[in-house]
Amino acid sequence: MSAASIRSLSKSKQTARIVIIGAGTAGIAAATRLLEQGFKNVLLLEAEDRIGGRINTIPFADNVIDLGAQWCHGEVGNVVYERVKDLNLLETTEGHYETFRCVRSNKEVLSDEVADNLKSIAFNSIPERQTELTDYKGSLGDYLTQKYWKELEKLPAINQTIAEEFLENFHKFESSVEAADHLYEVSGRGHLEYWLCEGELLLNWRDKGYKSFLRLLMQSKQNNPDDLGVLKGRVLLNKRIAQINWTGADEVLIRCWNGEVLTADHVICTVSLGVLKEQHSQLFVPALPEAKVRAIKGLKLGTVDKLFLEYALPPLPKDWPGFCCLWLAEDLQELRSSARFWLESVFGFYPVSYQPRLLQGWIIGEHARHMETLTEEQVLEGLLWLFRKFLPFDVPQPVRCLRTQWHANPNFRGSYTFRTTMADELRTGAWDLEAPLLDIGGRPRLQFAGEASHKHYYSTVHGAAETGWREADRLNSYYRSKTAQL
Numbered sequence: 001m002s003a004a005s006i007r008s009l010s011k012s013k014q015t016a017r018i019v020i021i022g023a024g025t026a027g028i029a030a031a032t033r034l035l036e037q038g039f040k041n042v043l044l045l046e047a048e049d050r051i052g053g054r055i056n057t058i059p060f061a062d063n064v065i066d067l068g069a070q071w072c073h074g075e076v077g078n079v080v081y082e083r084v085k086d087l088n089l090l091e092t093t094e095g096h097y098e099t100f101r102c103v104r105s106n107k108e109v110l111s112d113e114v115a116d117n118l119k120s121i122a123f124n125s126i127p128e129r130q131t132e133l134t135d136y137k138g139s140l141g142d143y144l145t146q147k148y149w150k151e152l153e154k155l156p157a158i159n160q161t162i163a164e165e166f167l168e169n170f171h172k173f174e175s176s177v178e179a180a181d182h183l184y185e186v187s188g189r190g191h192l193e194y195w196l197c198e199g200e201l202l203l204n205w206r207d208k209g210y211k212s213f214l215r216l217l218m219q220s221k222q223n224n225p226d227d228l229g230v231l232k233g234r235v236l237l238n239k240r241i242a243q244i245n246w247t248g249a250d251e252v253l254i255r256c257w258n259g260e261v262l263t264a265d266h267v268i269c270t271v272s273l274g275v276l277k278e279q280h281s282q283l284f285v286p287a288l289p290e291a292k293v294r295a296i297k298g299l300k301l302g303t304v305d306k307l308f309l310e311y312a313l314p315p316l317p318k319d320w321p322g323f324c325c326l327w328l329a330e331d332l333q334e335l336r337s338s339a340r341f342w343l344e345s346v347f348g349f350y351p352v353s354y355q356p357r358l359l360q361g362w363i364i365g366e367h368a369r370h371m372e373t374l375t376e377e378q379v380l381e382g383l384l385w386l387f388r389k390f391l392p393f394d395v396p397q398p399v400r401c402l403r404t405q406w407h408a409n410p411n412f413r414g415s416y417t418f419r420t421t422m423a424d425e426l427r428t429g430a431w432d433l434e435a436p437l438l439d440i441g442g443r444p445r446l447q448f449a450g451e452a453s454h455k456h457y458y459s460t461v462h463g464a465a466e467t468g469w470r471e472a473d474r475l476n477s478y479y480r481s482k483t484a485q486l
Ligand SMILES: Cc1cc2nc3c(=O)[nH]c(=O)nc-3n(C[C@H](O)[C@H](O)[C@H](O)COP(=O)(O)OP(=O)(O)OC[C@H]3O[C@@H](n4cnc5c(N)ncnc54)[C@H](O)[C@@H]3O)c2cc1C
Pocket: 021, 022, 023, 024, 025, 026, 027, 045, 046, 047, 048, 051, 052, 053, 054, 055, 067, 068, 069, 070, 071, 072, 073, 239, 240, 241, 242, 270, 271, 272, 275, 304, 305, 306, 404, 406, 410, 411, 412, 414, 415, 416, 449, 450, 451, 452, 458, 459, 460, 461, 462, 464
């Protein structure tokens, strides 16, 4: 037996060095579970100057806003909900995303009757995940469009042009749910494999934000917002990893961008799919196996950005619970030939729970990536122009505007993952991303966690948390079976 093999066999939960790359949900879930399981040597390396990753709750206006994850999606089978349900942290969100007004680019506001009919047809055209798509081979966009027009035949009184404008807007809305540039790249079958947790789908964190969940995982002190709880002394911030070298039979070498090298017995990599796409060929030595590279190629991390506008007073009339933008064809044509073309993908503005002075807009896809390259002044100027174009009343000047830049940030390169039709063609998916890389003796050396590696709950915080626990449990099982063999 080689010296390296003997050294690795002699490791125990007390001595094994585990390095987790990334202190987002998956990394924090993995680290806290490993500590619970009795591992002593656990370290998180995080590229940003903060923990949380795509959970980023910041102080803003009257309390806080979430730049990333905002709602707990569902109850049954949702580990986030399970953890907090008795703590009075979550609340059902008012119908902000159902009762919004539909406004055309000539300022015409659809009547409640027409708007309600179109919304109900569109929402009912989203396939019932587990029942309707079993044999469907096409994209979500094909499915939704066909069903929408079929259902609309039952309501001949609705103007065809308005129905088309609404469908265009709904495509963008649903693309934001999927994080796709458009629904024609979303696998219908993938949609089926995504599990929706039954119960309320938009549970908000009152005036505390999604960071409450991470604080709970870490057992942070109530009165100290920066307390890392059980992770105190175990997180190194501003540690961007440039290379993970798992060539040798013994240690894994982790090289940071500043040249510093750390060693570990096990590495759990939780960086986003966007980071993997951009960096996997330099990040891992030796290169990742073909199946994993196929998954990295086939799955996609789309871009969804938020646009926050803060006002001195609530900006919209009381009977305006937000609005969506329906473009007339001629206006859209004009917009497309102007520098403000990116506004086409801003699909609507909605209130924010516990923040009466805010409006939250959404933008998706390629236009979101373009928006991220503009200055904040240019973004604000564009949004104010959009308001003037659509709204039949004046909106005051905001006191502040903030937009997210999830794609521009090299530590994310996007917002959340979906399953593409290309992944279907490549016969790949989250299962290939999840597969750990073991040494010849079956010892996990390089493991993968993060939302994209969850087969059913990808794109969510509850999915990310489960993947962190999954990899902690994998290591725990390995050490338990090793002890049993001795
Ligand atoms: C705009 C937006 C809205 C969302 N809304 C919701 C929602 O309402 N509900 C919901 O459930 N989910 C939502 N999500 C998705 C949810 O935020 C993610 O699924 C989840 O937070 C991902 O956690 P993770 O640990 O997998 O990845 P991340 O949070 O991305 O963690 C990975 C960490 O790795 C770090 N990292 C990257 N590269 C390196 C490197 N080279 N070296 C060291 N560290 C590195 C990153 O900085 C990051 O902190 C939203 C996301 C976005 C962006």
